[in-house]
Amino acid sequence: MRAAIAAYLGRSRGIVCTPDEVLITTGSARTLDLLIRSCLVAGDRIAIEEPGYPQARWQLLAAGMQVLPIAVDEDGLQVDALPTGKDAPLAIYLTPSHQYPLGSRLSLQRRLALLDWAQANDVLLIEDDYDSEFRFNAPPLPALASLDQRASVAYLGTFSKVVTPALRCGYLVAPRRLLQRVKQYSMLTDYHVSWPVQQALTLFLTEGYLERHIRRMRQHYAQCRARLHETLAPVAHLAALKGLEAGLHTYLELNATLSVARIIREAQTHRVIVTNIEACYMHIPDRQGLLLGYGGLSLEEIEWGAQRLRAVIQQEAGLERGAPVVKPARLLFKER
Ligand SMILES: Cc1ncc(COP(=O)(O)O)c(C=O)c1O
Missing domain, CATH: 3.90.1150.10 (Aspartate Aminotransferase, domain 1)
Incomplete structure (x- = not known):
């Protein structure tokens, strides 16, 4: 299934990754939780969109993170408003392809500026690409993970929107050093995602049904x-x-x-x-x-x-x- 997802992301989102850079999870909520628990500690500063996805904010707050809201406008996150240097957060969680809740799309110019900012300030971008498959009379915008040259992005994908949330299946694509820790924590806490679900989705992906x-x-x-x-x-x-x-x-x-x-x-x-x-x-x-x-x-x-x-x-x-x-x-x- 990891190979099928890597191939699908290459075709659909221009993301170049190998199967061992993919981790199957029970959905984006779980993926974010895994990232928090394996890579962050209470008190870490994490930026989010304001307004943003409340569930992600609640997860971060529940884990004791210091949450820093960054304003959003018609072009998505206001990248100019991001703090730099010692005030920069450790990571930022965002929804660039369809801002939750306002529905805007982060412009290409802002995507590039965001990646520059992340690299200059050593910030992890947590890209929640939850429903990017659905676009209407609008040109595609590249995923941050596809533009990233320096392993600054953890990409969260899910089958909840594109197929159904009943499956409870999603995935993480992340730099190897990060993925290793997340995998270990995932193995300790839930071993793997339902095998029959993975088999069915693999067929769905490889036979062109998706x-x-x-x-x-x-x-x-x-x-x-x-x-x-x-x-x-x-x-x-x-x-x-x-x-x-x-x-x-x-x-x-x-x-x-x-x-x-x-x-x-x-x-x-x-x-x-x-x-x-x-x-x-x-x-x-x-x-x-x-x-x-x-x-x-x-x-x-x-x-x-x-x-x-x-x-x-x-x-x-x-x-x-x-x-x-x-x-x-x-x-x-x-x-x-
Ligand atoms: C912003 C956002 N991210 C992710 C998800 C999907 O989460 P999950 O994969 O845990 O079902 C949703 C679903 O409503 C969402 O609104």
Whole structure:
């Protein structure tokens, strides 16, 4: 399976690695945990994106790391804001191909600047490439691991988005010196990933099924995004859909006048589950919005949910202006 992954990463992400630079894990969460436990000690300074993936932040905090949030904008991580010299962190965890949660992609210019910074300051880049297989009408951007010349990157891959999280399978590609420690710790704590799962995925990768699946799912997800975009277009002045170029979720930025908590609560009463991006912030949020995940949903389910969310936003905007609350008729009678 390690050989199949190395070959797949060469084809799909331009990452040149050998099978012995790959470690199979039970997913990115576990990979990050392995890195933390085998290579870091409590008190180490680790930078993250702000806003960023809360689970990674919680893992770092739980292990006693000093966490340093670095701001993100439309082009991804603000590389200019990274501290240098004695203030530089030991490592930085980031999601360059589809920033979690805002959905932006780190520009090529910033990728190169980030690698220069990492090399100059001896920082490990932990690249979480969790859903890079899905890109829509946007040119590919190289993985940091494919641009890296000086072994500065630990690359986290997963089958959770591209196939299903039910498999609990992912992988780490890392410089040999680092991988050796991670492997030893992994052997001590869970020995190996389920053998039948590895066998099935190896076949999936080597017989071309994975790439066929990706091609088919790209079309499906592109339709999902388009449907979401069309359905929410009438409320675009209140709620701007962002991060449409890649991945399996989009970010809906809400006007500051709207109550996110009320929108989430009201949407939930119509059985539409959306996530507040507030938890993605370590400090005070500088924007408000929702994460709309659509992996695993049909086109009809997306339209159904987006229509309800649109009505809830319209209702909330009406509330804001003090207008009477009129529930759209469809919400009253159309049950799933
Ligand atoms: C930012 C990010 N990284 C990684 C993952 C996948 O994690 P795992 O491989 O542990 O399922 C997800 C899934 O939601 C994610 O959002």
